[in-house]
Each structure stands twice: as structure tokens, then as C-alpha cells.
Amino acid sequence: MIKKCLFPAAGYGTRFLPVTKAMPKEMLPILTKPLIQYGVEEAVEAGMDTMAIITGRGKRAIEDHFDISYELESQIKGTSKEPLLNEIRSLIDRCTFTYTRQKTMKGLGDAIYKGEALIGAEPFAVVLADDLCINEDGDGILSQMIKLYKRYRCSIVAIMEVDKDQTHKYGVIDGKEIEDGIYMISNMIEKPDPKEAPTNLAIIGRYILTPEIFKVIKNTKPGKNSELQITDALMNLAKKGMVLAYKFKGRRFDCGSVDGYVEATNYLYNLKGEKL
Ligand code: G1P
Numbered sequence: 506m507i508k509k510c511l512f513p514a515a516g517y518g519t520r521f522l523p524v525t526k527a528m529p530k531e532m533l534p535i536l537t538k539p540l541i542q543y544g545v546e547e548a549v550e551a552g553m554d555t556m557a558i559i560t561g562r563g564k565r566a567i568e569d570h571f572d573i574s575y576e577l578e579s580q581i582k583g584t585s586k587e588p589l590l591n592e593i594r595s596l597i598d599r600c601t602f603t604y605t606r607q608k609t610m611k612g613l614g615d616a617i618y619k620g621e622a623l624i625g626a627e628p629f630a631v632v633l634a635d636d637l638c639i640n641e642d643g644d645g646i647l648s649q650m651i652k653l654y655k656r657y658r659c660s661i662v663a664i665m666e667v668d669k670d671q672t673h674k675y676g677v678i679d680g681k682e683i684e685d686g687i688y689m690i691s692n693m694i695e696k697p698d699p700k701e702a703p704t705n706l707a708i709i710g711r712y713i714l715t716p717e718i719f720k721v722i723k724n725t726k727p728g729k730n731s732e733l734q735i736t737d738a739l740m741n742l743a744k745k746g747m748v749l750a751y752k753f754k755g756r757r758f759d760c761g762s763v764d765g766y767v768e769a770t771n772y773l774y775n776l777k778g779e780k781l
Pocket residue numbers: 613633636674675676677695696707708709710734735736761
């Protein structure tokens with residue numbers, strides 16, 4: 506039902522300089538796979554088959570990754586190395602990848618708005634590849650959110666509890682808990698100081714959005730850091746209708762920070778290392 510997943514991937518990745526000087530941050534490896542591949546796998550697991558990627562200058566490696574490499578593949582054909590490409594090949598076979606460039610960095614809301622031509626008038630998911638989400642015990646985070654979408658048919662953001670002194674790093678929501686872990690949003694603030702944060706319920710990089718969001722973003726003014734914030738656009742949408750926040754099951758690693766990146770690497774190594 507939801508077939509398209511949008512990946513804003515135009516950011517510079519300054520926290521990882523110098524490695525991100527000539528390489529997209531979305532291509533940083535966690536073990537043997539780049540970060541963005543984990544996001545694509547999560548979307549495929551949730552039934553999606555079209556990956557709409559918002560890129561920018563210097564991001565060509567992403568397109569090459571989700572394409573066939575004839576020379577490499579003919580070199581390793583029939584050798585013990587061939588199975589190492591099985592996972593990525595099956596993604597390439599199953600999915601269509603579409604791209605457009607965000608030419609200037611004007612915020613996450615603007616990046617999502619740039620995706621309108623790739624998405625059209627249908628509900629879609631958004632994955633911020635920096636947020637690596639893993640649920641060892643069952644459905645992935647996007648699958649969980651799609652199940653919820655089927656019941657409520659409205660925009661949904663994933664949330665988790667954070668320490669109160671960390672609210673300045675996230676969009677923070679407030680709302681009424683209508684079911685266990687599901688909130689009807691009454692307020693959303695982008696990166697509030699702990700003093701101003703209404704709760705410690707932080708948005709993480711998984712969204713289900715209805716297509717009305719494009720019109721709403723267009724009518725939303727720049728907010729925090731003079732950037733067009735998706736948090737502000739979703740707050741405007743929540744004033745008109747229902748937007749839900751969903752406390753997902755599983756773990757999230759902030760791979761946009763060196764600490765979170767190392768933590769994710771160690772976690773997955775302990776889980777899968779011996780199979781590599
Ligand atoms: C973005 C969003 C923020 C959200 C966060 C999750 O911020 O603007 O609302 O909480 O992603 O990772 P960024 O981390 O890109 O600055």
C-alpha cells in the first residue's frame with residue numbers, strides 16, 4: 506500500500522570530516538554495508554519497492570552502489586566472493602531507485618519538499634539513514650509504522666524517550682496517549698532547550714507522511730536555524746487533522762555521531778560478526 510520511501514541524503518556530514526570530504530556520509534560502512542543500505546533493507550522489509558533519494562553534489566557513490574558493476578561482477582563470477590554481492594543484488598532487482606538533487610541546504614522540510622516530483626500524490630515513508638534502527642525481536646521500525654498507518658491513515662512520526670538534557674538534539678512532541686505508546690500530537694518543537702521541552706519524547710528519523718504534507722511544507726516558514734523544518738510542517742498539519750507519534754519497538758543508533766556509529770558497529774558485530 507505504501508510503496509515509496511524517501512531518503513534525504515544531501516547533507517554534508519560535517520561531524521565525520523575529513524572522511525566525508527569526498528564520500529557521502531550515507532556510504533559510511535557499518536561492518537560491510539553502507540548506512541543507507543540498512544535503510545533500504547528496512548523499507549523493503551516493510552513492503553516498499555521505490556526508493557526516492559534526495560541527493561546533492563558529491564553523492565554519486567550512492568547511485569553507483571544501487572546499480573550493477575559489470576566489471577567487478579564479471580571478475581568475481583564463479584568465485585567464493587560472488588555471494589558477497591547477493592544482498593545488494595537482490596535489492597537492485599526488487600527496487601526502483603529515483604533521484605533528485607537538493608541544490609541548496611535549506612533544511613529537512615525543504616529536502617522532503619524536493620521529493621514531491623518523485624513521490625506524487627500518495628502516502629510515503631521517510632528514512633533518515635543516520636538513524637540506524639534495529640529490532641532483533643520482530644518487525645522492523647517501518648513495518649511497525651505501516652501497520653499503524655493501516656489503522657489510522659494519517660501521518661506518523663517515530664519517537665523514543667531521551668534524557669531530558671538531550672532535547673536540543675531532536676524534534677520533541679507532546680500529546681495525549683491514546684493507546685499504549687501511541688500519542689495524538691498536540692505540540693511539536695524542533696530542538697528545544699531542555700527548559701522549553703514539553704516532554705522527553707524525541708522524534709527519530711522514521712516518518713510516514715500523507716501527500717498533504719507537500720502543500721503544508723510550502724506554507725511553512727523557516728524555523729530553527731532559519732531552516733525549513735519538517736517538525737514545524739507536521740505541527741501545522743496536526744492543527745488541521747491527526748498526526749500520531751509512535752514509540753517504536755527496537756533500538757536506534759545515532760550514526761550521525763561518532764559515538765553512535767561506533768556503538769552500532771559493535772552491536773552489529775556482536776550480532777553478526779562471526780557470519781561475515
Ligand atoms: C532531524 C529532525 C529532528 C529529528 C532528528 C532525528 O534532525 O530535524 O526533528 O529529531 O532528525 O534524528 P537532524 O538530526 O537531521 O539535525
